[in-house]
Amino acid sequence: MSDRIKEKARLAPSAILTVEQVRSVRHWNEHLFSFSISRPASFRFRSGEFVMIGLQGESRPLLRAYSIASPSYAEELEFLSIKVPNGPLTSRLQRIEPGDDVFLGRKPTGTLVADALLPGNRLFLLSTGTGLAPFLSLIRDPDIYDRFGQVVVVHSVRQVSDLAFRVDLDSHLAGDPLVQDQALVQLSYLPTVTRESFRTQGRIATLMEDGRLFEGVTGPRRLDPATDRVMMCGSMAMIRDFSARLAALGFAEGSNAKPGHFVIERAFVD
Template sequence: MNMEVRPPLRIPDAKAFSTVEVVRVKHWHEHLFSFSVTRPNSFRFRSGEFVMLGMAVDDKPLMRAYSIASPAYADELDFLSVKVPDGPLTSQLQRIRNGDQLYLGRKPTGTLVADALLPGRRLFLLATGTGLAPFLSIARDPDIYEAYSQVILVHSVRHVSELAFRNELEAQLAGDPLVQDQALLQFHYIPTVTRESFRTTGRIQQLIQTEELFGHPVIGPKCFDPGQDRIMLCGSMEMIKEFSEYFEALEFQEGSNAAPGQFVIERAFVG
């Protein structure tokens, strides 16, 4: 048995950060991993928000914004991260183990939230890569299923092994204590792979052009309708830019907390 005792992490600013303990780590792919940490009793967030997260690197706190992947009611906080070999933070973060301590910001925030959207019927969650993370939280929010008749999560990756949480999503969140019954009827998961053979291949843009995105079991028009469809976007800067221009051309209005609209993006990661 490993009896190593790790020294406590010194909090850089007790007013801005808490310390949390790593309770679970999973490596999905050579460039992708997820992890869970303890949740401070006072920590509250809205589904889709992000928080500053980090660790001590060279005896200094190094923090980055991470979308929270767990539902707002969960006892633990989940995160999804790429592995960047020479990344100042991820090169160290990818080596964490159960029992390690991290810094967690006290104030989650973000624009990728339901409050920034007008009422609608279909909610499309369009993600590439680790842009999946906030949608894992949103898809397990009971209020989302009260607000929309359908919740469609589209996740585009290069390789099949990058489809994190695929089993849970394909099972339509079966076993989730609060949304499993609603998700069985209202939640649809559409994974697509661009560089390997898979049942659905191609970028999200291709699925839109071929109308595959709107096929069974999705119900409604075979195109995006600003009158009833609401869109959330999370992924690479190129993807966000391309889709923002696309939806604006369709007369969708970008929303915010102050002025809800028909589509939203997380601007903290766009620059």
């Protein structure tokens, strides 16, 4: 271990943080990037959970919660992030390069996990922006296809270049050694853009109202708590709107302690 890493490890509270190395960085556009880091041998998480990521500040680590985009069996940990020019953390994090060091929290957690949902047939994963990240983890977990007959990823963004991982999702995760056969049959991908021309345009609420949310999906063209389960991650406006819509339809919010019909990531909303 280099003297530089040793010093950073000394500054980080070792009980809650480890120092990991950046393995890769991809800039999708001027305000969106993803990166992967090394994974400690002792690090365990459930697909869909989040963890604290950060860099050293002047006197203490600067940390922010990031959903893990890689599946629970991956050798590296991947994350999706926006670029905030004046953000205390992201203004620096967007400049990381392979070989740089970052802090990783030791305790992943979260409610966007399959265990927080009751059994069902169709699973709708509703996301805006970087809210796609936890669902990238879930759809590469074989267990999700055993739990649900159909898995629908809905990703709403402002411009086409914001559709991170679009090629992988359009291909139904072709080439993935664990889930490609199941995803080919059970996974649907619905990207939608709100400020540019694209094959699907409009907010997720509009897609539900006019029925486009259910195109390519078998079953009723409406959400039903008897058969459907929903996960949401992204803008607070979308989450609040859909939480109210689902509650009006008879859906109950779930948690790790009490599974339900839909879940949101309370840590990000609250």
